[in-house]
Amino acid sequence: MTPEVLQAEKVPATAPQAGAFQTGLKAMLPPVLTIAAFFLIWELACRLFRIPAFILPTPSSSVAALMQFAPAVAEHALQTLTTTLLGFALAVVLGLALGALVGLNRTAYQALYPLLIGFNAVPKAALVPVLVIWFGVGAVPAILTAFLISFFPVVVNVATGLATVEPEPRDVLRALGATPWEVFTKVSLPRSLPYFFASLKVAVTLAFVGSIISELAASNKGIGVMMNQAASTFQVPLVFGGVLLVSAMGVLLYAVFAVVEARMTGWAYRSQNS
Amino acid sequence: MTAPSTPVAKNAIELSDVTLRYATKNGQIEAVRGVSLSFAPGEFVAIVGPSGCGKSTILKLVSGLMTPAVGTATVGGVAPRPTGQVGIAFQNPSLLLWRTVLQNVLLPLEVSPAHKAAYRKDPAPFVARARRMLAAVGLGGFEDKHPWELSGGMQQRANVVRALIHQPSILLLDEPFGALDAFTREELWLALQALWMGARPTVLLVTHDLREAALLADTIYVMSPRPGQITLRREVELPRPRTLEGTFTPEFSEIVRELREHIGGVRTRIRAEELMEVAS
Numbered sequence: 001m002t003p004e005v006l007q008a009e010k011v012p013a014t015a016p017q018a019g020a021f022q023t024g025l026k027a028m029l030p031p032v033l034t035i036a037a038f039f040l041i042w043e044l045a046c047r048l049f050r051i052p053a054f055i056l057p058t059p060s061s062s063v064a065a066l067m068q069f070a071p072a073v074a075e076h077a078l079q080t081l082t083t084t085l086l087g088f089a090l091a092v093v094l095g096l097a098l099g100a101l102v103g104l105n106r107t108a109y110q111a112l113y114p115l116l117i118g119f120n121a122v123p124k125a126a127l128v129p130v131l132v133i134w135f136g137v138g139a140v141p142a143i144l145t146a147f148l149i150s151f152f153p154v155v156v157n158v159a160t161g162l163a164t165v166e167p168e169p170r171d172v173l174r175a176l177g178a179t180p181w182e183v184f185t186k187v188s189l190p191r192s193l194p195y196f197f198a199s200l201k202v203a204v205t206l207a208f209v210g211s212i213i214s215e216l217a218a219s220n221k222g223i224g225v226m227m228n229q230a231a232s233t234f235q236v237p238l239v240f241g242g243v244l245l246v247s248a249m250g251v252l253l254y255a256v257f258a259v260v261e262a263r264m265t266g267w268a269y270r271s272q273n274s
Numbered sequence: 275m276t277a278p279s280t281p282v283a284k285n286a287i288e289l290s291d292v293t294l295r296y297a298t299k300n301g302q303i304e305a306v307r308g309v310s311l312s313f314a315p316g317e318f319v320a321i322v323g324p325s326g327c328g329k330s331t332i333l334k335l336v337s338g339l340m341t342p343a344v345g346t347a348t349v350g351g352v353a354p355r356p357t358g359q360v361g362i363a364f365q366n367p368s369l370l371l372w373r374t375v376l377q378n379v380l381l382p383l384e385v386s387p388a389h390k391a392a393y394r395k396d397p398a399p400f401v402a403r404a405r406r407m408l409a410a411v412g413l414g415g416f417e418d419k420h421p422w423e424l425s426g427g428m429q430q431r432a433n434v435v436r437a438l439i440h441q442p443s444i445l446l447l448d449e450p451f452g453a454l455d456a457f458t459r460e461e462l463w464l465a466l467q468a469l470w471m472g473a474r475p476t477v478l479l480v481t482h483d484l485r486e487a488a489l490l491a492d493t494i495y496v497m498s499p500r501p502g503q504i505t506l507r508r509e510v511e512l513p514r515p516r517t518l519e520g521t522f523t524p525e526f527s528e529i530v531r532e533l534r535e536h537i538g539g540v541r542t543r544i545r546a547e548e549l550m551e552v553a554s
Contacts, residue, residue, distance in 0.1 A: 011455075040375070111295075120462065157333070166368065168364050168366050168368035169368045169369075169370055171334070171337075171339055171362075171368075172362055172364065172368055172436075173366070173381070173385055173447075174339060174356055175338065175339055175356050175360055175362045176356060176358050176360070176362070176381075176382045176385050176386045176440075177358035177385060177386050177387045177388070178354040178356070178385035178386075179359050179385075182384075182385045186370075186385065188373050190370070191370075191372075198419035245495070265372075267371050267372045267420060268372075268423070
């Protein structure tokens with residue numbers, strides 16, 4: 001018999017090697033141009049319409065303000081990054097555990113899902129004062145807010161991934177005498193990884209939101225605190241500098257997890273293309 | 275269940291008066307009613323019937339994935355349980371997308387209690403066997419591809435190899451050749467027959483292809499639509515090895531005709547005239 005050779009897939013369907021860098025650059029071009037255009041229009045609009053700096057500073061003056069206070073800014077940024085990542089890590093660990101429980105067990109799903117929805121519907125900003133009462137002003141409320149806000153997408157995605165595993169591969173393994181643990185590690189877990197990694201991208205940016213919310217409300221360190229202080233002294237360029245900095249950190253971490261996702265679960269996307 | 279007085283071959287299968295029910299949203303559905311089947315060790319049995327007649331349910335019963343609501347099922351004299359002695363191939367190839375073809379085929383050796391220790395100790399001979407088997411079904415050179423790089427027919431062939439890799443004493447095949455083109459299918463029939471004549475596993479083949487059943491099986495059972503009941507037991511006494519030429523003989527045609535007759539009376543009614551009217 002003749003093996004059906006699929007002509008269309010002679011092009012690198014497995015790991016692309018040569019030219020990957022160039023195609024990567026090409027893919028980078030549109031977003032980089034869009035961002036550049038955004039800042040250019042912002043800058044030009046401010047100058048053209050002579051918008052006062054205390055209403056809308058130019059991006060260049062915002063960056064200049066960051067530079068001016070670089071050592072302090074760096075300290076605040078590091079604080080925000082730390083609380084964000086700690087909260088995010090907590091969200092990943094607990095989200096994975098709860099997501100696995102909910103995704104694998106129908107009863108747990110039915111029992112816990114309404115509670116989770118209700119919990120997620122609470123505006124996290126409303127919880128910050130409570131957290132401050134419990135834990136005092138500082139890093140802990142920021143970590144917990146970051147955790148609370150980024151926890152839900154991880155749970156939902158992991159649970160969805162596990163709950164939607166097709167029965168056939170599981171049946172094949174069970175019929176072969178596989179233990180439930182083997183079925184989990186060989187089928188359910190790899191099958192739900194794309195969902196998990198997709199949730200990480202969302203969760204890490206949300207974690208930043210959580211940290212900043214908490215810092216704005218009550219903290220003594222972090223970008224949120226810096227923005228509050230700058231705003232109270234009408235250093236509006238520094239406020240916007242803080243916004244830019246948080247945004248940049250968010251994009252950076254998003255990119256990190258996008259790369260991790262592509263590395264770990266490329267098969268899920270390639271299989272759709274072929 | 276009463277213990278058998280004589281030792282039973284581990285690949286003998288016995289179903290007596292089995293009824294199976296599925297729980298669905300709309301209550302329980304009876305998939306199979308009062309089915310009794312008996313397989314001698316090494317026998318090749320085919321179950322044919324219309325779609326949704328519970329054929330596949332019987333396969334799940336024998337593999338230990340389901341238990342009967344009424345009646346008893348035994349494999350080797352005891353209740354079916356997943357021991358890894360069974361090779362199984364479903365209609366849907368159900369290959370794992372994140373594994374290469376070779377890794378997919380080796381999967382049974384990783385989990386089967388009967389084989390995983392030996393495989394872990396020294397995988398090399400098993401890998402060599404997998405490569406040879408893949409080459410034998412025309413998948414040589416595709417070992418390191420992923421399932422999504424293969425056509426449907428190639429996936430199904432890999433699926434069959436996965437069912438055979440651990441040399442099971444019982445082989446459960448659920449329409450394994452459905453997505454193949456007619457010619458490849460015929461070649462795989464002969465390959466399966468050759469393999470069966472060599473290793474003599476007990477085979478349960480579920481299919482709706484009557485020629486496939488008549489060519490391969492020693493005994494054919496015809497099932498009615500749900501709830502599935504056995505409406506005919508037909509032994510095929512054509513000499514082995516059977517050939518494709520043999521399928522054109524009057525004897526062979528007579529068997530297929532007889533099977534068809536028993537299915538003909540119970541098939542889904544399709545009103546051709548109405549269909550034409552609505553479609554035009």
